[in-house]
Amino acid sequence: MSDSTTHDLVLLGSKLEVAAVCRETADAVSITFEVPSDLHAAFDHRAGQFITVAVPSERVPHVARCYSLSSPPGRGTTITVKRIEGGYASEWLTRNAEQGVWLQVLPPSGSFTVPDPGADVLLAAAGSGITPVMSILRWMMESGDGRVALFYANRDRESTIFAAELERMAREHPDRFSVFHWFEEERGLPSAEAISQWADELHEGDVWTCGPAPFMDVVAAAVIPNRHLHREEYRSLTNDPFEPEPPVSGTDTPGDEDAANVEVELDGKTHRLAWPRKKNLVEVLLEHGIEAPHACREGWCGSCTVHVDKGEVTMAATEGLDPDDQSDGYVLGCQALPTTDDLKVTFD
Ligand SMILES: Cc1cc2nc3c(=O)[nH]c(=O)nc-3n(C[C@H](O)[C@H](O)[C@H](O)COP(=O)(O)OP(=O)(O)OC[C@H]3O[C@@H](n4cnc5c(N)ncnc54)[C@H](O)[C@@H]3O)c2cc1C
Incomplete structure (x- = not known):
């Protein structure tokens, strides 16, 4: 099998080839992806993070699911999937993933990480x-x-x-x-x-x-x-984080919309944007073609955790945020709406 994503829409994320599959138990497999050198930086991960995979489907173009990386940082990109009876993506992956299959994947994210390998x-x-x-x-x-x-x-x-x-x-x-x-x-x-x-x-x-x-x-x-x-917490995504947001027309100016100004540090780049007050940060970034980390977009997965360096935001849901991180100034980009006029945020 060569290319398993069959639809033509330009999706967010990157297409990666399966390099190896290892059967771990009767119903679990480890799947290792080949990450080309130009994507190494994007796919570097911290121990405990997950990637999001678009799993081909006959019913809709694909179903999006999160899978934690079992490989440690610096040792490749391997997920381990356990088949769930009647589960769409896990059944597909445990049956069909093999060397040479290509899958659309969003880069690692998530905050289930240990800060220091020297800790007990x-x-x-x-x-x-x-x-x-x-x-x-x-x-x-x-x-x-x-x-x-x-x-x-x-x-x-x-x-x-x-x-x-x-x-x-x-x-x-x-x-x-x-x-x-x-x-x-x-x-x-x-x-x-x-x-x-x-x-x-x-x-x-x-x-x-x-x-x-x-x-x-x-x-x-x-x-x-x-x-x-x-x-x-493992859950199946109900939305599709691979679908790009329709682009905003014209420039970064907010038009008639009431907007704050935000400076965003992401992947070593600085973006200065208008941030309409009724749109969350992830939505605004994706509309501008900036691939902010995201997955569930409902406030529970923690993928879009971002530090607010200046200004203030409000959030409807905070489930995916560690309380310690919240007190340290982190927020969820998919929930954050600006409440001050000038903000600066940094994605780690
Ligand atoms: C951050 C994160 C990390 C994760 N890491 C891993 C990992 O490392 N390994 C791993 O194996 N999984 C992981 N998961 C879980 C994974 O994303 C999927 O949720 C899991 O594989 C099940 O997806 P599925 O498509 O196979 O099942 P689904 O199709 O989502 O179904 C799940 C269950 O619900 C039942 N079901 C589905 N639809 C219906 C319906 N309409 N009515 C009644 N019942 C229904 C199915 O029969 C099945 O039992 C992770 C999830 C998250 C959020």
Whole structure:
């Protein structure tokens, strides 16, 4: 198969070729993309981030889905997808992704990241929630000296993604890494008591958790309030972040619209724009042909997190924003509306 995106519309993002596919378990595969050298900077990622993939579909041109990178920074662009019964994109990817398939992809984004590989951390994953956690773990073992403990829940041994590599890491770094496997087949669903017992015997690190929402709720009940909790929630996108916004006509002048002025730092470039007060920042940037990071555009994925250096904004939804980041001046570009006249914002 060569080119799998069949429609002619010029989409946002880049077409990447699948370089390799590795079967991890009966229903999970890792898919590695070839990133050409002119896209290396755009596709550099931080451990824990995700990319957004346009998955070909017979019903609509494509369906857009987010997939976390399991590869650590500097070691390629690999996602790990677990098939969900009746799920459109995961069924397609686990069946059809193979070397030579081309897919439209939006660059890495997201804020489920550990700031320092030297920190002590707790990781709690269930099922395919291991993917961003694996990227964090691989990165920390390679680049830092922090201690990492992983609680990892699965249905059974056979469905455990990365089982062999985790065992090898635990043997190679006995003083820095430990993994506690929980098999539901043997012990039922993980309980808050079991997780808090596991966490209590460990160092005082913050917690990064990814898995089904009920699992993360149990983790939250077990570790809060002692430790700061970072969650990555998997959902299917309902919008299409690959569709470009219709361009604004003429220049950057707002015409009759009431607008603020904004200076935007993005990918080493400075853009000076009018920011109509009823449009969010992502919308304004896309209308001007500027590819701001974005995915869900509903305020939950955190892709468009941006720092407000000057001025103020208001947001209708803040779910995708870590409370600490919010107090440090970060906002969600897809929700931000200007409330002052002159603003400056910077995308990390
Ligand atoms: C930030 C982020 C990172 C992610 N990372 C990963 C990752 O690393 N690995 C991974 O495997 N997934 C990941 N996901 C989840 C992924 O994006 C998809 O949500 C997942 O693959 C399911 O998509 P799907 O198209 O296969 O299923 P969908 O078609 O979205 O369906 C999901 C479920 O809903 C059911 N369903 C669908 N439509 C209906 C309907 N109309 N009525 C009733 N039921 C319905 C389906 O049967 C299925 O059980 C991530 C999500 C996010 C937001």
